[in-house]
Amino acid sequence: MSLRFSSGSRHIRLWSGTGSIRPSSGGSGFVGSNACGSSVAGSGFSCALGGGLGSVPGGHRASGVLGNAACSGFAGSEGGLLSGNEKVTMQNLNDRLASYLDNVRALEEANAELERKIKDWYDKYGPGSCRGLDHDYSRYHLIIEDLKNKIISSTTANANVILHMDNARLAADDFRLKYENELALHQNTEADINGLRRVLDELTLCRTDQELQYESLSEEMRYLKKNHEEEMKALQCAAGGNVNVEMNAAPGVDLTVLLNNMRAEYEALAEQNRRDAEAWFNEKSATLQQQIFDHAGAATSARNELTDMKRSLQTLEIELQSFLAMKHSLECSLTETEGNYCAQLAQIQAQIGALEEQLHQVRTETEGQKLEYEQLLDIKVHLEKEIETYCRLIDGDGNSCSKSKGFGSGASGNSPKGVLFLELSKTTLVKTVVEEIDQRGKVLSSRVHSIEEKTSKMTSGKTEQKVPF
Template structure:
């Protein structure tokens, strides 16, 4: 409510305050790298939980941006209403003739202030458009970085699964190698025991032979059998060793291949972790930029509200002074009207006396002087009639 008793419209609108310098935004941007890097290890271990939290934060940021855009649109509507009200006041504010000189300087200052505020509003609208474009650009970058992060997390999960499978296969291969070595050792011992048992049985056998001449042939046969058994044993041993070496080399090749895959997977995981760090840093920088823009918007609103409040106070003062001036003029005109009525009453009495005098002069024969007096009376009546019309018009104009 203004001072004249009429309700005033208070408008919230962004002022012409410029955005803060790029150095501040750069400090905010790069300052978030340390904070993002510190929580990287926990973010990687968290996995899907971190992804869910990041999505919720991005949804909150989108909600903040939507609220910011709606607030700016509402401020534009309120500015339009204020401009229409000012136009209506300017159209209805008509100063009576002779009163405008006193307030011309104040009106000129108000017009200059309105023009300056209009210019500042235009600048603010341009800055608002630039800010909206920048916000859209940052939103697209956020979406792209979030997609890249999701893709990196998916690839990281696949690599972890491959690493786990390769680790299990490596463990299976190592256990298979140990089993084969144990089995080959067991077969070697069994073969040696069988050969020793066979030789012992042959040596301990007591065969009765009647002819002593046959004994040399039996020893030769035993030696031949021993040689054959040793050859068979050596052949089996060589075959087992060759099979063992072939199997061991094949398993070693597979293990080397899996080691290379694991090393490559670790390198890719390291690259993906670095990408996640970069993405979290960019998200922190975007969050800081949004907070900075919100702070600038609040400053613009506060400054514009102060200017609009001061303008409304000036307008209220001018309207109050105008109402006082109109009331004073109306009082003066009423007093003048009363005096004019008294004058007209006196004129009527003078006219009555003049008629009596004219009648007396006609009776005494003074007709020429009477005609001159009549013409002067007619002129005075015409002057009084025109003056009364002007005064009536001024009364209606002031009371309107």
Template sequence: MLNEKQQMQSLNDRLATYLDKVRTLEATNKDLENKLKNFRTSKVVSRDFTLYQEQLQPLRDQIIAAIIENSRLALKIGNAQLAAEDFRKKYEYLIRQTVEADILNLKSLKEEYDSHQTSNNQEIEALKKEIEEMTKQHGKSVSILKEEMSGTVSVDITTTESPDLKQILDDLRAEYEDIVRSNKQELEMWFNKQVETKQAAAIQETDVSESSKIEVTELHHQHQSLQTEMDTLLVSKGALEDNLAAVNGRYQMELHRYAALVGTMEGELVSIRNSITSQSEDYRSLLNIKEKLEKEIAMYRQLLEGVELGAGGASSAIGFDGGRGFGGGLGVGGRWWRFFSSSSISGVPFMLNEKQQMQSLNDRLATYLDKVRTLEATNKDLENKLKNFHEQSGQQGFHLVPGAAAAPP
């Protein structure tokens, strides 16, 4: 009896330990439910492109700086071209004005020379006419003198010196030649003076044109250097655009890969949610079974207490044989139950009925233990999956924002 009472006490202790374990499992499942609830009420914020934006920002700044520099150089080139065009037009205008002024001056000189030549020709004609008149008068005078001399008988020869006409003509010729020579010298001096003045003006205009040519040449060289620099910047811009296109392509591939990974993770999240839902349903069913078993265990304890009270201090024997059980292998139930009482044997039918109840209770306890072990293994697997999912979410850049609804996959 003492051995059997110790076995019953051990059985009760094991039942109490098992109930504590069940309560611990309840607390664990409750914590898991809270985690699941928090996870369901959390918002998954995916596709965080902050890192890519930080990497792309320097390239954008370089492109904008290159565009601004290109615009500045294009503006400089345009201004240089406009300045060169203005200098060219100004140079052509000055050359045209100089040539037109020279032409006008030469025309005026030609007209003046023509007028002087006309006046000189008129003077020469007048002198020629005067010489002819003087020659005619001299011939007439000679003929008159000859007639007078031939008509007289007595001729008084007077030795008067006759004028030398040849000398007179030579003197007149020399005088007019001196006049013509002096006029010619004056005209030549005036012409040379005018030519020197025009040559000085032409030299000055030539100097201005040479300086303008030098300035135009410098502007042309500056234009060529700016054009070369612009071509270099265009090549650099093309290289930067190609680099940007390559970076964009690479980032697009990365984004597609991350999008595929997000799709995979969302699929896994859906499967985990479905698994959690099914596990929750199983857990609720097991909780219902647990409540029923707790009621049966309470009834079992009441039966045990009733058996001890019904014994009434008499000697009794309880045998345990085989059966399924819990803990370290101690079984409850078995194939037969023996109860001996020295005072009365009328309780045998009652004990046989309780034997069947104990057998059923033992079977239910064994089944419940199997389900609880399965639930523990499933909960452990679920916790591992949740842990792995949180680790993968942290590595892939997903952020859980508490208090927001979960984003649908």
């Protein structure tokens, strides 16, 4: 087996010698060929670099160069593992290839060992051996072929499953990396949004300030225009009222000087008005700026207070959710406990009902046995009376009949004897209650066994009768 790296096109090719391995008991096997490729059965690695590195018998085959997603395990999305550092990807592929080659060498050694064992076995027990002449194993050939086919199909299915698992694992890693990247972008975007919100608030305050300044300047401009119009009207009226036309031959008036004087007065008046307006504007703007500053501080404090209130609200909502979850869990526990205790109570009530029924049955049987006992006692008394009467009739008025436990018997020398037997029966009902109890003392089941025991007693009464000679 040889490994060649081509630095020009960065292709990896793998050649292996001829030979084949078939797993003996559901293991993994390797099948090699002289072509520039190899196939693996039972391995989760399937890769093709350049001329084709490997293929899985289940039909999963990958080929191509490293830059075009050479390994089928890395085939996921365009933003997979190969989109990162190429050296890291190459190192990963080299590591996987090294482990793959180690597996191939181990499988080749196992193949040689198995072939040696099979050869030894055939030498000992084969058809041509002396020990195998008496045994014909031809009937097992079909079974062996069937088992081999099953082993090959199972190995192929196992390789397919392992390949799918590797693909799913790599896809999960890709999705996890994408999620982490998206999460980082999301956090950065949220930070930018928060910064832009602060900038927007500052710009809003600046815009409000500029609008106030614009309104104040507009009002000042209107005020100045109004003063200018009034002054112009006053000057026009003054100029129109002071026009005197004299027809004297006096020297002419220098209009330039007059215009200069008027211009100077107008400029002085305009400067005075400007200074007054500027002072008024500064006074008003200072007051307004102070109010804006105060309102800005109040707005900042209100904003901070609102933020604190929002945080408190979120904390309280979280606590409320936790308390609601705790309440729900406690309600579920209470419902479950009530159900358990109701079931136990129903079971206890059923046991109590069964015991009451048994007690009622025992009382009924006791009453019946009492009545039977009274009847038997009456029969006994009646029989004793009859026996006593019978004895008196046999023995006569002068002889008395001895009694033994209520039964009389008379005896004399050579008189014929009569024996009277009385059978007294007694029925005993034995009830056994068997209960199954668990470790917590809970009664699982209850059974009642009833056994009737009958005892009979034979009592005899002996009588004598005198026979006259």
